[in-house]
Amino acid sequence: MLTLNFVLRNLARHPLRNALTVLGIAISIMAFGLLRTTVEAWYVGVSASAANRLVTRNAISLVFPLPVAYAGKIRAVEGVRHLSWGNWFGAYYVDEKNFFANFTVDMRSYLDLYPEYVIADDQKAALMRDRKGMAVGAKLARRFGWKPGDTVPLKGTIYPGDWNVVVRAIYTGRYPNTDETQAFFHWDYLNERMKVDQPTRADHVGFYMVGVDRAENAARVAGDIDARFRNSLAETLTETEQAFQMGFISMSEAIIMAIRLVSGIVIVIIMAVAANTMAMSARERMGEFATLKALGFGGGYVALLVTGEALALSLLGGAAGCVLSVPVTRVIAHVLGDYFPVFLLSGETLALQGAAAAVVGLVAGAVPALRAR
Numbered sequence: 001m002l003t004l005n006f007v008l009r010n011l012a013r014h015p016l017r018n019a020l021t022v023l024g025i026a027i028s029i030m031a032f033g034l035l036r037t038t039v040e041a042w043y044v045g046v047s048a049s050a051a052n053r054l055v056t057r058n059a060i061s062l063v064f065p066l067p068v069a070y071a072g073k074i075r076a077v078e079g080v081r082h083l084s085w086g087n088w089f090g091a092y093y094v095d096e097k098n099f100f101a102n103f104t105v106d107m108r109s110y111l112d113l114y115p116e117y118v119i120a121d122d123q124k125a126a127l128m129r130d131r132k133g134m135a136v137g138a139k140l141a142r143r144f145g146w147k148p149g150d151t152v153p154l155k156g157t158i159y160p161g162d163w164n165v166v167v168r169a170i171y172t173g174r175y176p177n178t179d180e181t182q183a184f185f186h187w188d189y190l191n192e193r194m195k196v197d198q199p200t201r202a203d204h205v206g207f208y209m210v211g212v213d214r215a216e217n218a219a220r221v222a223g224d225i226d227a228r229f230r231n232s233l234a235e236t237l238t239e240t241e242q243a244f245q246m247g248f249i250s251m252s253e254a255i256i257m258a259i260r261l262v263s264g265i266v267i268v269i270i271m272a273v274a275a276n277t278m279a280m281s282a283r284e285r286m287g288e289f290a291t292l293k294a295l296g297f298g299g300g301y302v303a304l305l306v307t308g309e310a311l312a313l314s315l316l317g318g319a320a321g322c323v324l325s326v327p328v329t330r331v332i333a334h335v336l337g338d339y340f341p342v343f344l345l346s347g348e349t350l351a352l353q354g355a356a357a358a359v360v361g362l363v364a365g366a367v368p369a370l371r372a373r
Helices: 002-011 015-042 070-075 107-113 121-129 138-144 187-197 215-228 241-284 286-294 299-335 347-372
Strands: 053-058 080-088 101-105 133-137 151-156 161-173 182-186 207-212 236-240
Touching: 002 299, 015 241, 015 299, 015 347, 053 215, 053 241, 070 080, 070 207, 070 215, 080 107, 080 187, 101 187, 107 121, 107 133, 107 182, 107 207, 121 133, 121 161, 133 138, 138 161, 161 187, 182 187, 207 215, 215 236, 236 241, 241 286, 241 299, 241 347, 286 299, 299 347
Parallel strands: 101 182, 133 161
Antiparallel strands: 053 207, 053 236, 080 101, 080 207, 133 182, 151 161
């Protein structure tokens, strides 16, 4: 209690200087957390992936399609429990700036394979009845003000032309990391039109989504699927859903590394600021430390006081930074929802923020404590 009393009294000696130091640490810890959250938002597709789902695509590139006739052969592979297929559609709404993720899928099997998309029973029934029906995420619906029954004109890019679809269902995410900014409509609608407009593109899909009976069988099932189409005109590459998502993230690896580097630099800078504050405080009190030692307090105890003061300053700033991170994250999620469908402050990030604050305090107090000792 005596040591704690010393530390708290010393914190109050220079209220303005210490308050500014706490504020600087708080802002830095908050920035560190937001940068970490940005990196996690990039990986949200990976974290949302299921261990028992595979993706089969053309072995050359995702750009090249696969025949829809492959579906029967894939279903026959031992261990395949669910199968669906789809295409990246790549359309936009009215203007190119209104771009969002949109796919054509075999709707019934797709929703069976992805239970994380929660749809009300009446809306799901309406979606299945309407060949032009579309399911949209709750965030996407709020963005454009869509509601069930609205006709949405889409401008095709990969599949040129005007495509009128009808919002029949609005899905919500079963889990916090479920993307609610996507839209899905029936693959049959696309295929029927391709048979008329571009017959050579009909009866082809961009990828197959495969549900495996058990996650431990995923590697074997993937190998069996690819073996069935080896030496065919369209060989396949089957990988876990997580690996498939990582393939897209790897394209932005340089950006992600830069964000990680900046987050580390932020901590180093505030560490230098805190160390400077503690060095000034220690220099001002060298006479007091000498008095304490003359009264019988050891050098280790004097060093503990300095270290405790640095740690207290840093932890106060860290706590404030963690508290500030919560509302700021919500604001960013709202403003940048189109770019980061899921922007959540995780428990792991909060723990790292607390650990970073503790490290800053210990490192900042180390040299002044040794001098005081």
